[in-house]
Amino acid sequence: MSEKILLTADPKAGYEAHAAEIKAAIDRVLAGGHYILGPEVEGFEREFAQYHGTGAVVTVANGTDAIELGLGALGVRPGDLVATVANTVSATLAGIQQLGAKPVFVEIDAATMVMSAVALEETLARHRGVVKAVVPVHLYGHPADMPAMVASARRHGAKVLEDCAQSHGAVVAGRKAGTWGDAAAYSFYPTKNLGALGDGGAVYTGDAAVADRVRLLRQYGWRTRYVSEIPGRNSRLDELQAAVLRVNLRHLEAGNAKRRALAARYLAQLATSGLVLPTVAAGVTPVWHQFTVRTPRRDGLQSQLAARGIRCGVLYPVPLHRQPAYADAATNLPLTERACAEVLCLPVHPGLELADVDRVAGEIIRWASA
Ligand SMILES: *Cc1c(COP(=O)(O)O)cnc(C)c1O
Numbered sequence: 001m002s003e004k005i006l007l008t009a010d011p012k013a014g015y016e017a018h019a020a021e022i023k024a025a026i027d028r029v030l031a032g033g034h035y036i037l038g039p040e041v042e043g044f045e046r047e048f049a050q051y052h053g054t055g056a057v058v059t060v061a062n063g064t065d066a067i068e069l070g071l072g073a074l075g076v077r078p079g080d081l082v083a084t085v086a087n088t089v090s091a092t093l094a095g096i097q098q099l100g101a102k103p104v105f106v107e108i109d110a111a112t113m114v115m116s117a118v119a120l121e122e123t124l125a126r127h128r129g130v131v132k133a134v135v136p137v138h139l140y141g142h143p144a145d146m147p148a149m150v151a152s153a154r155r156h157g158a159k160v161l162e163d164c165a166q167s168h169g170a171v172v173a174g175r176k177a178g179t180w181g182d183a184a185a186y187s188f189y190p191t192k193n194l195g196a197l198g199d200g201g202a203v204y205t206g207d208a209a210v211a212d213r214v215r216l217l218r219q220y221g222w223r224t225r226y227v228s229e230i231p232g233r234n235s236r237l238d239e240l241q242a243a244v245l246r247v248n249l250r251h252l253e254a255g256n257a258k259r260r261a262l263a264a265r266y267l268a269q270l271a272t273s274g275l276v277l278p279t280v281a282a283g284v285t286p287v288w289h290q291f292t293v294r295t296p297r298r299d300g301l302q303s304q305l306a307a308r309g310i311r312c313g314v315l316y317p318v319p320l321h322r323q324p325a326y327a328d329a330a331t332n333l334p335l336t337e338r339a340c341a342e343v344l345c346l347p348v349h350p351g352l353e354l355a356d357v358d359r360v361a362g363e364i365i366r367w368a369s370a
Helices: 011-017 019-032 039-052 063-073 090-098 117-126 146-155 208-217 239-250 252-269 298-307 334-342 354-368
Strands: 056-060 081-084 102-105 131-134 159-163 183-187 201-205 222-224 291-294 343-346
Touching: 011 019, 019 039, 019 239, 039 056, 039 201, 039 239, 056 063, 056 208, 063 090, 063 159, 063 183, 063 201, 063 208, 081 090, 081 117, 090 102, 117 131, 117 146, 131 146, 146 159, 201 208, 208 222, 239 252, 252 291, 252 354, 298 343, 298 354, 334 343
Parallel strands: 081 102, 081 131, 131 159, 159 183
Antiparallel strands: 056 201, 183 201, 291 343
């Protein structure tokens, strides 16, 4: 009997787990007659804001637009510098570049692989006054050191937009990721901890004026229909995706708890594997968007696991400053480059069971001792 294929993420399993609720939500939209910016979008924005405790959510078409419109609403203009990391998906940079802003890459913390607060302070001091915003990425569901970074950014007059595309529900120093900065960008791509059945994104902010600007920017600069108050564009979430997101938001905490249980099992089972296991910083409750191990023999481990029906991901194999579109020979980020060469993301999502983790861990131990 062939064993089940294990995936790093499994949106279909997520749909099937809540299929009846999702179908009912979709039927409600079909019968309701509102298909763009209607009651489901309003409901989801209200409920996702409540999930943060306070503040406002403005939905947009995807996570990349959330970064662009969030930064735009914070006052970042074409030509401004924005500090971010290079071990992220191209979307983080695309959002910055859609605005005409330019990236400055900040080195990561060697242990947690998110932006280093020390390196950020150095970067802001070096580019005194010209870095207008900082975009830390809460990679793999582990938030960056927000108390230190927000303090650094304030000192240097920079705004902070948190990239929360992988960190729905994570906590740092007692507060949800996303509530530390001036704004946060979310993606609801289907593989995320909170995913739609298509594209979707949102800006969260505690500042009503920022929320108001994002709301104008996402629809032609309109406050009143057919009257553009500022230049804007079209980046709207549709009612079907909002209705699906309202269902999946109700299951987000349970899904994150399941991910934590799977991660705890991995940490126990792999303790003696010789792999570098994920580090959780003090005061952080991660949401395990990925469970990422490190080994210089990454490619060999990945292909051995693939041959056993275990499909791992590599987030991300090539740092942004080494990619053809963005190649920058002058930028040197040894810790980032090393992480990209060594990381392997093991299957972790709410559709898995502890026995699946045991199977993956067993294969890894076998590989390590061969
Ligand atoms: C998924 C993701 C995004 C962007 O999301 P899209 O919705 O695909 O535009 C941005 N940043 C990070 C870190 C992501 O993982």
